[in-house]
Amino acid sequence: MPNPLDRHIDALQRATRDLLAVAMRSVDxxxxxxxxxxxxxxxxxxxxxxxxxxxxxxxxxxxxxVTRLADRLCAGGYVRRSASAGNRSLVLLSLTDVGRGAVEAVLRRRDDEFREALAHLDPELRDQLAAGLTALHGHLSAASLSRAVVA
Structure with a gap:
């Protein structure tokens, strides 16, 4: 007998692939x-x-x-390295204007694609989708945090 959650898990697996495709397209x-x-x-x-x-x-x-990624991003002008004022051996990382612009451009691209997809759903379904995804995000974030605390 199939698990009653199987169809929901299948839907989440498909959505994960779709969202990953949106993420990859927006970056590319x-x-x-x-x-x-x-x-x-x-x-x-x-x-x-x-x-x-x-x-x-x-x-x-x-x-x-992190060091390898930061090396590449600093070389490209996306990230800035600095030393902490209170502890000179502590390396701080922050976005530059170029890095902030890259993030904002990717977010705008994703917003456009999501807006187009959501326009095809009825408003009540959009509200249900947002509520369900918000609840799922809350659970997944809490689970991720508890794993990090244990580790």
């Missing part, structure tokens, strides 16, 4: 950056100036991965 069409590089830019956009170690934690990658 407006930047020359990789998805991991854009992930770092989005994290800096969301969190502001942060120590590289904290950014590694947010991205769930090693410190050396």
């Amino acid at each position: 069409e407006v930047t020359d950056l990789s998805l991991p590089q854009m992930r770092m830019l989005f994290a800096l956009h969301d969190h502001g100036t942060v120590p590289s170690g904290a950014l590694a934690h947010v991205l769930e990658v090693s410190g050396s991965s």
